[in-house]
Amino acid sequence: MAIEDLDFVKGFCRMCDDGFAQGWHERNGGNLTYLMSTDEVAAARPGFDEPREWVAMGVEDATLAGRFFLSTGSGKYMRNVMDDPAHNIGIVEINETGSAYRIVWGLLDGAKPTSEFPSHYMNHCVRVAADPTNRVIYHSHTPGVIEMSFIVPLEDRAFSRILWQMMTECVVVFPQGVGVVPWMVPGGSDIAYATSKLMAKFPAAVWAHHGLFVSGPDFDTAFGLAHTIEKAAELYIATRAANGGSDKFLNYITDQDLKDTCRDFHVEINPDFVD
Numbered sequence: 001m002a003i004e005d006l007d008f009v010k011g012f013c014r015m016c017d018d019g020f021a022q023g024w025h026e027r028n029g030g031n032l033t034y035l036m037s038t039d040e041v042a043a044a045r046p047g048f049d050e051p052r053e054w055v056a057m058g059v060e061d062a063t064l065a066g067r068f069f070l071s072t073g074s075g076k077y078m079r080n081v082m083d084d085p086a087h088n089i090g091i092v093e094i095n096e097t098g099s100a101y102r103i104v105w106g107l108l109d110g111a112k113p114t115s116e117f118p119s120h121y122m123n124h125c126v127r128v129a130a131d132p133t134n135r136v137i138y139h140s141h142t143p144g145v146i147e148m149s150f151i152v153p154l155e156d157r158a159f160s161r162i163l164w165q166m167m168t169e170c171v172v173v174f175p176q177g178v179g180v181v182p183w184m185v186p187g188g189s190d191i192a193y194a195t196s197k198l199m200a201k202f203p204a205a206v207w208a209h210h211g212l213f214v215s216g217p218d219f220d221t222a223f224g225l226a227h228t229i230e231k232a233a234e235l236y237i238a239t240r241a242a243n244g245g246s247d248k249f250l251n252y253i254t255d256q257d258l259k260d261t262c263r264d265f266h267v268e269i270n271p272d273f274v275d
């Protein structure tokens with residue numbers, strides 16, 4: 001079977017398409033990586049090309065050394081992935097120390113994995129340590145989250161509480177809250193380490209004035225998390241605008257409401273983020 005026809009590749013391409021349809025991937029914005037299982041590597045291996053040269057990542061973590069990832073390409077557009085996977089995405093193998101990758105399929109004509117691959121790799125390592133089922137890391141330019149990052153404190157607790165209070169089921173979807181990375185230059189090892197430090201505690205991290213990083217055990221869960229966070233952020237922006245710009249609303253979901261919801265839905269709320 002051609003690599004393009006394997007289920008995990010089709011799911012990956014669909015997620016790229018879904019994100020584009022949401023308006024989260026202008027031009028070459030956003031990127032997606034997927035940690036392949038042993039079975040998926042075995043199914044894909046007959047279609048691998050001659051491996052290309054090793055490329056240092058600038059970060060090092062042995063947690064996922066020797067594993068294989070499906071990744072979007074640097075400079076590639078999410079809207080083109082579905083029509084031409086082999087030019088826009090590719091499979092990379094990580095070396096035995098977790099410090100370099102090499103391309104084994106796709107990314108044709110000299111393409112490379114996303115420039116955020118070091119961030120993705122580090123996030124995969126810390127998320128797998130926090131949750132062994134984690135497989136997906138997804139970065140999107142979600143407009144509501146970006147807008148929110150200009151007008152609310154860039155603090156994990158404050159940001160998480162606002163999101164929880166904007167829509168009842170938010171606290172059930174991400175009861176740990178979200179982390180917030182201050183504005184940083186993207187693409188390098190500094191932002192990779194800063195993000196992975198937060199992703200060790202949270203399933204999602206906001207990049208101020210830039211977008212969102214989320215994780216998940218499968219495409220549905222990771223996409224659903226980004227979708228939920230972004231919807232809450234958009235609700236906040238719209239509610240605040242309708243409220244004359246003030247952040248003092250007439251009605252609120254209270255801390256007790258948040259705790260009661262978590263109790264009934266059997267999830268554990270981050271105790272540091274409620275009074």
Ligand SMILES: [Zn+2]
Nearest residue numbers: 029030210211
């Ligand atoms: Zn970005």
